[in-house]
Amino acid sequence: xxxxxxxxxxxxxxxxxxxxxxxxxxxxxxxxxxxxxxxxxxxxxxxxxxxxxxxxxxxxxxxxxxxxxxxxxxxxxxxxxxxxxxxxxxxxxxxxxxxxxxxxxxxxxxxxxxxxxxxxxxxxxxxxxxxxxxxxxxxxxxxxxxxxxxxxxxxxxxxxxxxxxxxxxxxxxxxxxxxxxxxxxxxxxxxxxxxxxxxxxxxxxxxxxxxxxxxxxxxxxxxxxxxxxxxxxxxxxxxxxxxxxxxxxxxxxxxxxxxxxxxxxxxxxxxxxxxxxxxxxxxxxxxxxxxxxxxxxxxxxxxxxxxxxxxxxxxxxxxxxxxxxxxxxxxxxxxxxxxxxxxxxxxxxxxxxxxxxxxxxxxxxxxxxxxxxxxxxxx
Amino acid sequence: xxxxxxxxxxxxxxxxxxxxxxxxxxxxxxxxxxxxxxxxxxxxxxxxxxxxxxxxxxxxxxxxxxxxxxxxxxxxxxxxxxxxxxxxxxxxxxxxxxxxxxxxxxxxxxxxxxxxxxxxxxxxxxxxxxxxxxxxxxxxxxxxxxxxxxxxxxxxxxxxxxxxxxxxxxxxxxxxxxxxxxxxxxxxxxxxxxxxxxxxxxxxxxxxxxxxxxxxxxxxxxxxxxxx
Numbered sequence: 001x002x003x004x005x006x007x008x009x010x011x012x013x014x015x016x017x018x019x020x021x022x023x024x025x026x027x028x029x030x031x032x033x034x035x036x037x038x039x040x041x042x043x044x045x046x047x048x049x050x051x052x053x054x055x056x057x058x059x060x061x062x063x064x065x066x067x068x069x070x071x072x073x074x075x076x077x078x079x080x081x082x083x084x085x086x087x088x089x090x091x092x093x094x095x096x097x098x099x100x101x102x103x104x105x106x107x108x109x110x111x112x113x114x115x116x117x118x119x120x121x122x123x124x125x126x127x128x129x130x131x132x133x134x135x136x137x138x139x140x141x142x143x144x145x146x147x148x149x150x151x152x153x154x155x156x157x158x159x160x161x162x163x164x165x166x167x168x169x170x171x172x173x174x175x176x177x178x179x180x181x182x183x184x185x186x187x188x189x190x191x192x193x194x195x196x197x198x199x200x201x202x203x204x205x206x207x208x209x210x211x212x213x214x215x216x217x218x219x220x221x222x223x224x225x226x227x228x229x230x231x232x233x234x235x236x237x238x239x240x241x242x243x244x245x246x247x248x249x250x251x252x253x254x255x256x257x258x259x260x261x262x263x264x265x266x267x268x269x270x271x272x273x274x275x276x277x278x279x280x281x282x283x284x285x286x287x288x289x290x291x292x293x294x295x296x297x298x299x300x301x302x303x304x305x306x307x308x309x310x311x312x313x314x315x316x317x318x319x320x321x322x323x324x325x326x327x328x329x330x331x332x333x334x335x336x337x338x339x340x341x342x343x344x345x346x347x348x349x350x351x352x353x354x355x356x357x358x359x360x361x362x363x364x365x366x367x368x369x370x371x372x373x374x375x376x377x378x379x
Numbered sequence: 380x381x382x383x384x385x386x387x388x389x390x391x392x393x394x395x396x397x398x399x400x401x402x403x404x405x406x407x408x409x410x411x412x413x414x415x416x417x418x419x420x421x422x423x424x425x426x427x428x429x430x431x432x433x434x435x436x437x438x439x440x441x442x443x444x445x446x447x448x449x450x451x452x453x454x455x456x457x458x459x460x461x462x463x464x465x466x467x468x469x470x471x472x473x474x475x476x477x478x479x480x481x482x483x484x485x486x487x488x489x490x491x492x493x494x495x496x497x498x499x500x501x502x503x504x505x506x507x508x509x510x511x512x513x514x515x516x517x518x519x520x521x522x523x524x525x526x527x528x529x530x531x532x533x534x535x536x537x538x539x540x541x542x543x544x545x546x547x548x549x550x551x552x553x554x555x556x557x558x559x560x561x562x563x564x565x566x567x568x569x570x571x572x573x574x575x576x577x578x579x580x581x582x583x584x585x586x587x588x589x590x591x592x593x594x595x596x597x598x599x600x601x602x603x604x605x606x607x
Contacts, residue, residue, distance in 0.1 A: 007481045287477045290438055291538065292466025292494045294459050373439045376477065 005304040023313025026263025031321025035338035037252035047182030057208040073204040092121035093205040116196020135160035135175035145174035147190040267355030274363035286375025295368040306360025314352025390444035419591035427600040470539025472549035476531040478523040509537035529560035
């Protein structure tokens, strides 16, 4: 039966090819977009892992975690209050600002973060995972120097000792970090806290990075800070992960949902093709039934045909989607890294299979219900 | 074993029943066909020959009356049960040949055997023998569109014989062939029939009808001669 189904599928080559393309586009979109959101998740998880155990304190706001992060302003008084809470091993206030490079589209992830940190506490900001590729870290009193992340170094073609302009002030690059996997550092230029405040013309801080006495007490400490100091949110990595995870999930649902719709349209194409194929082969189906094919045989035959079409579409879609995700990665300059997991591949193939079966059911049922005599009479 | 292979009692078939355009295709048909008979269904166009053949060939449901096939009343049989009887006991030869164009001659002949669950190799061997028997030993791997009408009809005969049927039903098997080819095809059928199956044939051709042991004549949906 499989051989016969294959021959039937390729009987109308153009029609079959177009139907396959319909499924392929849908599945490719699912794979490409799914891989991007998977990549996003992995990238975020990786950078969060490196900063696990830390607490970030920001100004309390109702506008959501990420809006608050960019607009947070903490006064010196608040910072002092927070740092006085017991259970803190080490802490540093940070100021930062999103900067722009010439030629930036302003779309997607910012390509430059300007960060001000106390030079003595710089390890707290960069966490222990960051390694120097070149040069040295900032020392107290290094007012003319900055540290640069790997991506920004690459973009501006920097070396240790080069000058770089931040907010129209020129600095000398003292050290360059290895790639870290966190865009806050990789795209960052780190300068002494006081210089940054001067440069950004502010006496407020963006956030405080806190390292607890006991890493197992992170959540308790965060709660203590929020209870003790008015108007601040103390966010732990776990909370970050949860919130970011939700956003990534939403993005994933949305994009895969849209791609899914296009795949469903492909599935309708399969149904249409199979209905036409059954109509054209009424007589043959009548003959098959006359010489002894049961209704279930006819149903299986049509379902195998529709499944062959959708699986070929699915496989091609998987390939095209994989290439598409690589292409998106390349076009975005490595900002969006697609990861095609085996789960994603398997699910997209199962979806293609599902479309084939569902698309084939109605025509298969129609075909099986044909009366052999009526079908034989059909010219 | 029952001597009568097919019997009908007050068999009728109406189309569009109860509507203004109701057609009584056949009515009150009572016929008996014995095992091993060569029976011809004759009559003018529209007399109900094909409808009757489809009914006794279990391709269509009755409106009223009964059909006994091999002694069994098949009126209450399910579609799948009827299909099983057709597969095992009935072979069809149609005027339009009705081969599957995608399949080669030998694959067309194998098909009823494969549908009946026979192993592929065994089916192939038997299909080859059958095609040899109808004189197509050198055309096994040709597809129907590449064959002449007479050749296609011989493939159809081989296919009808595939599962060793008890009855072969042929609906004007020579109707689409020229006289000479028609005669050859008929020879093939008649020769095969010697091997003990019942042959029921619809024909317009008096010369064919003469060969038949039993002639059932229909007019306006009723048997006017030779039913019992």
